[in-house]
Amino acid sequence: MVTPTIKLESSEGVIFPTEVRVAMVSETIKTMLDHFAVQNDENAIVPLHSVSTFTLGKILAWANHHKDDDDQSTEGEELKPRRPYAISPWDAIFLMVNSTTLLEIILAAKQLQIKGLLELTYNVVANMIRGKTPEEIRFIFNIPEDVSPSVDGELRWKDLFLWPMDF
Amino acid sequence: MVDPVAALCNYNVLEVIFSYLELDDLSHCSQVCKSWYHFLNDENSDVWRWHCLNKLPKESLKSDLLASVSTYKTKLRAYFHAWSPNDCSRNVYIKPNGFTLHRNPVAQSTDAARGKIGFRHGRHTWEVIWEGPLGTVAVIGISTKEAALQCHGYVALLGSDDQSWGWNLVENHLLHNGDMQGSYPLLNNAPKYQVGERIRVILDCEDNTLSFEKNYEFLGVAFRGLPDKKLYPTVSAVYGNTEVSMVYLGTPLDG
Secondary structure, eight states, X not given: OOOXXXXXXXXXXXXXEEEHHHHTTSHHHXXXXXXXXXXXXXXXXXXXXXXXXXXXXXXXXXXXHTTTSOOOOOTTOTTOOOOOXXXXXXXXXXXXXXXXXXXXXXXXXHHHTOHHHHHHHHHHHHHHHTTOOHHHHHHHHTOOOOOOOOHHHHHHHHXXXXXXXXX | OOOGGGGGGOHHHHHHHHXXXXXXXXXXXXXXXXXXXXXXXXXXXXXXXXXXXXXXXXXXXXXXXXXXXXXXXXXXXXXXXXXXXXXXOTTEEEOXXXXXXXXXXXXXXXXXXXXXXXBSSSEXXXXXXXXXXXXXXXXXXXXXXXXXXXEXXXXXXXXXXXXXXXXXXXXTEEEETTEEEEESSSXXXXXXXXXXXEEXXXXXXXXXXXXXXXXXXXXXXXXXXXXXSOBEEEEEEOSTTOXXXXXXXXXXXXX
């Protein structure tokens, strides 16, 4: 019995033969397979127009590593605790990438609806922000400075966030 | 290719990431760029809702105590400004709702409490609600960190020294440095405070004045020439089992 596979195509046209089980970590792909029975067609190609080759490779590496994880779907649980959790060593090394790549992974994981990877990357970004000054945050994420300091602006910020800074 | 910075301007992404951060970090995030500022400026966004529901005691959210602060963020801010359990008389405890103090029935003692955060700049207003009987002395006002919070007897503790300023609701007198500074409000036969009424205290650190409003009516400037020191919301009480709530409202509305 050959392991069922599906071909995923990156935005640059590179084909990634992928186990169906691995690809199914993506809710988007899972929905496509469920609705269109694509898995029966050995030559079917799923084009992912907005996911680059490098990003798709990273995501599939993560999905392959986590393919045996328990499905921790908690749909509808809106207020589940959003605490920083311990990031596994494998995941930590996997996400030692520059911030541009990290953000690309977030965008792709969001489009492909990969819940576990999204939660992981959100936590990593939160950890990158925690304890940093605004200038450091801009530098880390290459965010252009579009805020022009002004007296009114500064006073407004002070009013907006006076209380935690004084606490 | 998609601009990766767009991820950090996507509100759905920001909402989750910001929910992982504490308030100090959110303060920094609001200064990173305009889109983050606007996102965090939405005081009813899910970020503030999450932090509000997570940090505020359930009792305070269910009551109408916070009726004057309508958004999640301002409710959260009020909580951070509430009475300090570490800066009050030993005969006072802060109730589980976080906003109300309870004075224990201790004989021959006057007991006070300060808010957690004092002010040295800007303009601030907070609401005080006396929810139990006033007793013979009930003073609302401000004090520095040096003002005493407990003393013997039933006296007007707040306003008894040069570090505190207060309005005795029982007599409608202003008090500072142990002296009666005049009647307040400046009306003939001004009505006395009724239990449960909301009094707003207005502290202007730019003009160095303290004023009060009652039932949305401005009663006039009570004190001028306040010192350039950090000043804290304060009350002093004498009646056993009386309760006083304080809700910080932020910058007073002009006009």
